[in-house]
Each structure stands twice: as C-alpha cells, then as structure tokens.
Amino acid sequence: MVPLSSLALRQPARIVDVGGGRSFRRRLMELGFLPGAEVTLLGVAPMGDPLDLELRGCRYSLRRAEADAIGVEQHGARAAASPATSSA
Amino acid sequence: MSANPPRVALAGNPNTGKTSLFNRVTGANARVGNYPGVTVERQSGFWRLPRGSVELIDVPGAYSLAARSAEEQVAVRAIFGLDGEARPSVVVVVVDATQVLRNLYLVGQLLEARVPVVVTLNLADEARARGVMPDASRLAAALGVPVVPVSAHTGEGMAALADAVDTVLHAPDRGRAAVGWRYPPALEADVTALAARVARGEPAEARALSLWALLSVDEEDELRDVPAEVRAEVTAVRQAALAAGRDVEMEIVGSRWAWLDALDLRTPAPAGPSWTDRVDRWLLHPLWGGAAFLIAMAMLFQGLFTWSDPLIALVEAAFGWLGETARGTLPPGLVADFVVDGVLNGFGAVLVFLPQILLLFLLLGFLEDSGYMARVAFLVDRAMKAVGLHGRAFVPMLSGYACAVPAIMATRTLERRRDRLLTMMVVPLMSCSARLPVYTLLIASLFPADGRIAGIVPVQGTAMVGMYLFSTGMALVAAGVLGRTVLRGPKVPLLLELPPYRMPRLATVLRGMALRARMFVTEAGTVILGCTVVLWALLTFPREVPLSVDYDAARATACAQAAPCGDSVATLDAREASERMAGSWGGRLGHAIEPVLAPLGFDWKIGVGLVGAFAAREVFVSTMGVVMGVGSEVDAGSAPLRERLRAEVRPDGTPRYTPLVGVSLMVFFALSAQCMSTLAVVRRESGGWRWPAFLFAYMTVLAWMSSFAVYQLGRLLGHA
Numbered sequence: 001m002v003p004l005s006s007l008a009l010r011q012p013a014r015i016v017d018v019g020g021g022r023s024f025r026r027r028l029m030e031l032g033f034l035p036g037a038e039v040t041l042l043g044v045a046p047m048g049d050p051l052d053l054e055l056r057g058c059r060y061s062l063r064r065a066e067a068d069a070i071g072v073e074q075h076g077a078r079a080a081a082s083p084a085t086s087s088a
Numbered sequence: 089m090s091a092n093p094p095r096v097a098l099a100g101n102p103n104t105g106k107t108s109l110f111n112r113v114t115g116a117n118a119r120v121g122n123y124p125g126v127t128v129e130r131q132s133g134f135w136r137l138p139r140g141s142v143e144l145i146d147v148p149g150a151y152s153l154a155a156r157s158a159e160e161q162v163a164v165r166a167i168f169g170l171d172g173e174a175r176p177s178v179v180v181v182v183v184d185a186t187q188v189l190r191n192l193y194l195v196g197q198l199l200e201a202r203v204p205v206v207v208t209l210n211l212a213d214e215a216r217a218r219g220v221m222p223d224a225s226r227l228a229a230a231l232g233v234p235v236v237p238v239s240a241h242t243g244e245g246m247a248a249l250a251d252a253v254d255t256v257l258h259a260p261d262r263g264r265a266a267v268g269w270r271y272p273p274a275l276e277a278d279v280t281a282l283a284a285r286v287a288r289g290e291p292a293e294a295r296a297l298s299l300w301a302l303l304s305v306d307e308e309d310e311l312r313d314v315p316a317e318v319r320a321e322v323t324a325v326r327q328a329a330l331a332a333g334r335d336v337e338m339e340i341v342g343s344r345w346a347w348l349d350a351l352d353l354r355t356p357a358p359a360g361p362s363w364t365d366r367v368d369r370w371l372l373h374p375l376w377g378g379a380a381f382l383i384a385m386a387m388l389f390q391g392l393f394t395w396s397d398p399l400i401a402l403v404e405a406a407f408g409w410l411g412e413t414a415r416g417t418l419p420p421g422l423v424a425d426f427v428v429d430g431v432l433n434g435f436g437a438v439l440v441f442l443p444q445i446l447l448l449f450l451l452l453g454f455l456e457d458s459g460y461m462a463r464v465a466f467l468v469d470r471a472m473k474a475v476g477l478h479g480r481a482f483v484p485m486l487s488g489y490a491c492a493v494p495a496i497m498a499t500r501t502l503e504r505r506r507d508r509l510l511t512m513m514v515v516p517l518m519s520c521s522a523r524l525p526v527y528t529l530l531i532a533s534l535f536p537a538d539g540r541i542a543g544i545v546p547v548q549g550t551a552m553v554g555m556y557l558f559s560t561g562m563a564l565v566a567a568g569v570l571g572r573t574v575l576r577g578p579k580v581p582l583l584l585e586l587p588p589y590r591m592p593r594l595a596t597v598l599r600g601m602a603l604r605a606r607m608f609v610t611e612a613g614t615v616i617l618g619c620t621v622v623l624w625a626l627l628t629f630p631r632e633v634p635l636s637v638d639y640d641a642a643r644a645t646a647c648a649q650a651a652p653c654g655d656s657v658a659t660l661d662a663r664e665a666s667e668r669m670a671g672s673w674g675g676r677l678g679h680a681i682e683p684v685l686a687p688l689g690f691d692w693k694i695g696v697g698l699v700g701a702f703a704a705r706e707v708f709v710s711t712m713g714v715v716m717g718v719g720s721e722v723d724a725g726s727a728p729l730r731e732r733l734r735a736e737v738r739p740d741g742t743p744r745y746t747p748l749v750g751v752s753l754m755v756f757f758a759l760s761a762q763c764m765s766t767l768a769v770v771r772r773e774s775g776g777w778r779w780p781a782f783l784f785a786y787m788t789v790l791a792w793m794s795s796f797a798v799y800q801l802g803r804l805l806g807h808a
Contacts, residue, residue, distance in 0.1 A: 022306055022337070023156040024581045029341040030152045032190060042365075046374045047470035050582055058187060059364075059586035061466045063473075066581040 003068035005051060007041040013072040015039055020069035032056045033070060094257060095174050096135065096142045097167055099198070100182030101191050102149035103459075103587040105210045108240035108596050109182055110146045113250070120603055124172060126312075127505065127775045128162045137254040145176065151190070153197045154303040156580075157310045159505055164300065167203060168293070171313060178204045178256050178263060180249075185215035185237065186588070188222050188353055195231065196267045196344055201296030204263030205233045206252045212237040212244060214590075218362070222353050230351055232265025241593060269347035274332075275339045278302070278325050286318045302326070303340055308578050364459075364588040371463060381467050384460070385486060388451050392444060392490040393521065399443035407436035425628065426621075434620030437703065438613040441493050441765065442605055448487055448494040449604045452501065453597030455483070459589045461501065466584055475564045476571030478502055479582070481511040485563070488518030489556075492766045493612075496773055497604055506577045512773060513570055513783055516766050517563035519556050519758060522705040526757050527555055528724035529709050533733040534750035551751075559758045566790070574782070608769070615768035623703050623764075626674040627696075627711075633671025639664040658719070666717035674699045675715075688756065688795040689749040693736075701762045708757070748802040752795045760791035 001016045015037045018025055032055055033039070042059070043052040050063040100106045110118070114133030123130045131146040150163040169175025179198055183191040188209070198205050207227070215221040221237070228235040234252040238245030256263035271279070282298040283291070305314055305322045329336050371377050411428045418424040455461040465479030472479050480502050487495035495515045502508045519527075531551050539547035643660050647653035669675050678695030685695050693715045700711030709729070713722035716732040736744040761767065767780040774780070 021581070023309065024583070026154060026303060026337045026341065027151070027156075027583060029337060029345075030154065030193060032193075032345060034338075034342055034345050042368075043372055045372070045466055045470060046378050049470045049473075050466065050584070052368075052372060052466065052586065056189060058190060061462075061469075061582065061584035061586055063469070063582050 001071040001073055004039065004041065004070045004072050005064045005067050007072060007074065009041055009043065011074060012038050012040045013074045015070060016073050017071035020066055024066060031060065039072060093140065094142045094177045095145060096253060097145045097147050097176035097179045098182060099147040099163065099167060099179055099194065100149060101151050101184065101194060103585060104182045104184040104191065105240050106146065106149060106182045108593060109210055109238070110144065111596060111599055112240045112243065112246065114144055120607060122775060123162045126158050126162060127773065128159050129500070137250050137257065139254050139258065142257065150194065152194060153300055155311060156304065157504065158312045159503065161311050167198070177260065178206060178253055180206045180208055180253060182208055182210050185209040185212045185222065186218060186220055189348055192348055193344060196269060199231065199233070199265055199267040202264050202292035204256050204260040206256050206263055207231065207233060207235045208249055209235060209237040210240055213239040213242055227353065233263050269344045271343045272339050274334060275336065278329065282321055282325055286321050299340065302336060362588070367589055372466065377467060381464065389486055389489065391451060392447055392487060396443040396447050400440055403436065403440050403443065407432055430621045430624040433624065434617035437620050437765070438609060438616045441491070441608065444491050445494040445497065445605055445608055446601055448498060449601040450597060452483065452498055453600050454592045456501065457590065457592035457597060459587045462584050462586050466586065469582060475567040477511060477567050478507040481507065484511050484515055485518060488515040488520060491520050491522065492516045492518070492763065493769050496766065496769050497608065499773065504580060506575055509774060509779060510567060510571050510575045512770055512779065514563045514567045516761055516763070516783065516787065517559055517566055517759065519559040523757055525706040525709050525724035527552060527754055529729070530750045530754055533730040534745055534747050555754055555758055562759060612765070612768040612772045615771065616765050619764040620703055623700070626677070627669055627672050627700060629673060633668055635664065635667050662719040663717045665714050665719065669696060669714050687800065688792065689752045689799040691744060694753065698762065702764055704765065705757060705762050746807065748799060748807040752799040755798050756791045756795040759787055759794055761787035
C-alpha cells in the first residue's frame, strides 16, 4: 500500500484504506472514496499542491496532506489479503 | 389556499444545473433572502403546476445530508422543515445525468427519510451527446419514485416534470419508496436505540435523523441547535462501537455505496479522454496553465477597470445633470443644497457602484458556470493556503484592486462562513481605485517631479508602485494574523470538485448579475444613502458661522471696482466655502481629532479631509479643495490645489505638508477603512453590524499605528 500522492500520473490504482480526520474522511467516503474504488492521479497543481484526481468519473482536488491518508495500491501489485470491506 | 401555497424544495449536488432549473421553472419571480442565523442565500419563487402554483425553495447544493457546519446544515433544515422552515411537501432532487451514481447517494438518503421525492435527470442533452444517458424508466423502477429526464438549458421535459411533481404533491406515497441499502445488524441496533431515545416524529424520519446525527455530530463539528442529550447519546454510541472495533462511518457509507454499485447503472465510459480532460491538459498544465491563468485574470482585472470607467462616468454625468437641473428649478438655499448635495449625491454614491458590480458578476458568472472558477482555486490554492485563505478567495482579492464593494459581494463564491469573513476583512486593504486620486494628488504635490532615487529610479513612480506593494503585503499579513486569531477555526481540508467545462448560459449569468445588483441597491444602498446625507449635514451645519470678512459686501465691492468680476467672485466664494466648512460640525470634528492626528503629521485640515473621505476615499481630494479655499471643483491633477498644499506653512515658516507627511497620509489611506460603502456592504454580507464594526476598528488602529511609525521614524531619521 502506498500513499495516493506517490502514484504515477494517469495510472489507475485501487483504494485500500481511507484515513484522516473524521468529518473529512466521512465526506471523502460519501463521494465514493472507499476501499476497492479505482482512483487516478491526473496531475498536480503548478506549485506542487493540490492534486487533481479522478474517481468514478468525477474530478476532485485534494491537498497532499489529506490525500496521503488514502492508501492505494497500483494494479498488479495487489496484496494477498486486502482489507476492503463491503464495497467492491 | 393562494395565500399559503404548498412548498416544494429543490435539492441536489453542486454543479448539477440546479439554479438553471430553478430559474427555468420560476421565471422572473424569484425572491432572495438568507436562511435565518447563517448567511446562506435562500431563493424562492412560484412554480405553476397543472393543479395550481407551489412555492419552490432552492436548497443549497450538497453531496449529502450529513453536515459538519451550520452552512451545510441548512440543507437538512430546509428538507425536513426544521427551525422555523415550513416543511416541503415534495423534494425535487436534481441529478446530473452525466454523474448519476454519486448523485443517487443523496437521493437514497431522502428515500430513507421517507420524504416524497421526484428525481429529475438534468443535463439530459449533454448526457445523450456523451452517450452516458441512463435509462430513466429503469432507474425509476430501481428507485421506486418518478424519474424525469430534463434539460434546464433547452427546456426539455419541463411539462413532464411539472406533472410528476403535481402527482406526488397530491399523492405523496407515489414519491416514497424504501431505499435498497442495508446496514450491518450492529449498526441497525445502534440506530434503533438512538431513534428511540432522542428522535421524535414518525419512525422512518426518526431513524433518518438518528443516522444523520451519527454521521454528523462529533466533538469538533460546528452545527447549531443540536440538543445536548443528542450529542451525549451519539457520542456514547460511537464510543461503544469504537471500543468494539467497529467503524461506524464505514458501516453507514460503505453499505450505501455497496447498494449504489450494485444498481449497476454505470454506462460504458466513452472511449478516449473527454473534452474536459483534453482542455485541462492545457489549462492545468504547469506552464501553459499558469500562462492561461494570468491572461484570464489580467482580462478580468482590465475589464473591471476599463469597461466600468465609461459607465461610471455616465452615472456621474447623469447625476451631475440631475443636480444642475434641480439647482435650476429649486430656489437657492438650504432645500436646494439638501436635495442636490445630500439626496441626489447619495443616490449617485449608490448607483456609481453598479457598473463595477454588474461587470464583476457578469465575469464571475462566466467563470463559475464554465467551470473555470474551480480551476482558479486549484491553481492558486498552494499560495493562498500560505496566508490561510481559500483558493476561491483569489478572485475577490484581485477585484479588491478595483473596488472593495463588488469584491466583498463576490465572497459569496466561498462556501464556508469563516473563509468568507476572513476574505471580507482583508479585501478592503487592497489598494482600490478610489485611493488612486489620493495617491496621485499627494505624490504629485509633495514629491519632486524630476526626483530620482540613486540618480535612476523616478521617485514619483516608485512611490506609487510602493503603495500598491505595501497594501498587498499588508492584506496578506492581515489575513495570516486574523486567520490565526479572531477568525481561528478548525482547519477544514480542501475538497474541490473540478466539474466538466460547460458553456455558460447568458440568461443564467445575467439573472445572477441582476439579482446581486438589486440586493446591493435595496440593502446596502439605503445605508449608503443615509450616510451621505449625514456627512452632508456634518459639513453643512451649523449655517451661521463667524466669518472673517462680510463676503456678500466683498463680492459687491469687487464687482463695483472691475467690470468682469467673475474671477474675484469665484475666489471669494471659495474662501467663504472654506471658512464655512471649517466652522461646520465636520470642521470642528477635524479640529477635535487634531491632537490624535498630530503624531501622524496631520493637521485639522487633513482631519476634515478624512471626515469627508468617509463618503468615498476620492472625496478627500474635493474636500481638501474646499478646505484649502480653492473650491470643490478640483481633481487630483488640479494645479491650484497642489500649489496650495505646497504653500501651507507651519507657524515657524517651514512647509506643513512635507514628503514625510505625504507618505504618512498615504499609509493611512492605504490601511484605514475610510469608506462607508465598504462597511455597508460588509454589514449586508455578514448579516449584522458586528463585523463592519470590527473591520472599521482594526483597520483604523492599524492605519494609525502604521502612520505613527512612519512619521515618527522619519523624524528620527532627520526628515521634517
């Protein structure tokens, strides 16, 4: 599992874990940032922050600090036992 | 029945075209206000359905009912009819047809609460063009409530939507259906227990409100009116769950999304990158995106400045003509003065803002509706974060260089109240165009025209550029300080949606623009008008002041001695006006505050100028004209006024207005809140006098201390 901001550009990855402050984490999950969902890092703002992400066909921008509370794994590098829960 | 028509609420995610739909169905009859207690805009209007009209309420855009702030809570209040809001009979959920899944999360929450719902798939034309339009009848079958495809832009589906709402209005059960998602048994038990203990009303609603509280209430939320016992119960439930190793948020939200995903509504994504993605490769590119951003902002700024200029001149000319006409009609005297200098001047002071307000909201409307505004926030977030401001504060801050009044109105683009207030508190520090004449007058009068620093850099140009850099720097410092002190609050992380680019609709933009203008004139305008009349009275009364000369006799003598006596009469008029102003309450106020101003290098004449400048900063120039006895018909380029300023001497014969006094005065103007219109519009936007009072106090103190430091330091360094 790696932090979201370390992803290669335009390479879809799968969310493994969503962390962070409670209300922000809840808001992210409500938008569909859930274990099992596919997320793509599309770009980074000119000054290095925030990130431009694609999730379920929508585009969102998060700062690195919060994005890195989201653990992802690149396709092909899937761990044997993923802690993914109900959502697939 | 006609007095109290049934209420229908219009809810939905942000960026779903909800406002366009609202405008489309209500036509031109919308009313705007605020939700009580929070400055969140509340639009309502009438919508004609087949069996009579309903009152349609525009609920602020939300991804979910769960809330952490009072502003987000507004959606819950409006939908459930809490806290003084009448309960809507039907909730129309606007769903972006190109983004159905995420939007259905909110629909599910409403179904769960057993609220009568009509789902409308907006942007159906766009979804079809992109090949992602879901099957409405299949969706209706899956949800169990009416689903109507519409396009607010083309007008497609409006009759069908009105029919569907009408049907549900008269048969609410047609809009109710059991939501398909299921929670784990442990959570069900928690919700049932919570509902039994704290919630009232029918079971489904009690359950929905319990779920809402479970997701929303925590130690650091900023919600209003959540009873203490609800807080205690929710905390107890959450802690018990945590102790058992459960994740309540994941249980609720994960279960909901599991159902959404199982609906399998996802249409095959069109091959290749979308139009928006292709555009963004350029507009968000580290280099080209930066260049495009600079060009866009330069155009916004230039437009605000140059396009508004002729319109402002037009307003001023119109009021000048009106004033002259009134003077020609009314007998000379107090009544004519009151009508022209008080009332007409006051109306002029209000309407003179309209060109910039209209232009800014026209440009802002295009920026928002095209989707570029979110990109602006994305591009500048890193820099704005450094001083604790939101990325969306950039455009209001930039507009502040033109005028703080429209810029403060533009802070509505920020969602959080704290972000809005912080931006409002620092925008007036940006050097607005009304300060320019003051700077020009002082620089041209008190600095040598051919002066060079180190033999190369022109003094006058440097002083002007310096003032702009200084004000910008102070605004950023103030943002940093206020954000950590007075407006300190829990850090809310950035979450921006970058919506697809869409062609803005002129009608929607113009409507938003007209709405802002109307609100400004009716709400801030009355305060500005009142202040203008008060200021006029301050500088006019008392009428009887001791004069050094009998000016009427002097004028008669002058005309008896020389045939064309216009010039000498004008000189005498100006001198009389100067003495009358000195004797007025405003003049006495200038005298009274002289001891406070003396450590800054200012005399009572500048004090009177500052009183007059409260009407608008540029009025300083004409007030100084009157005080200095050269008449009010002066501008910043007026040679007689410049001469008089240079010629003023102290009792010891040295010049009174030195370059050091000039710098001190410019610093004062840069930092003080010398503008009643700014205060009036802050009152309107913050919903009370508290924040304008704070703004005035902090800026005045800051201005005084800075000018004090400049003047006293300058004297220590040997300047006069």
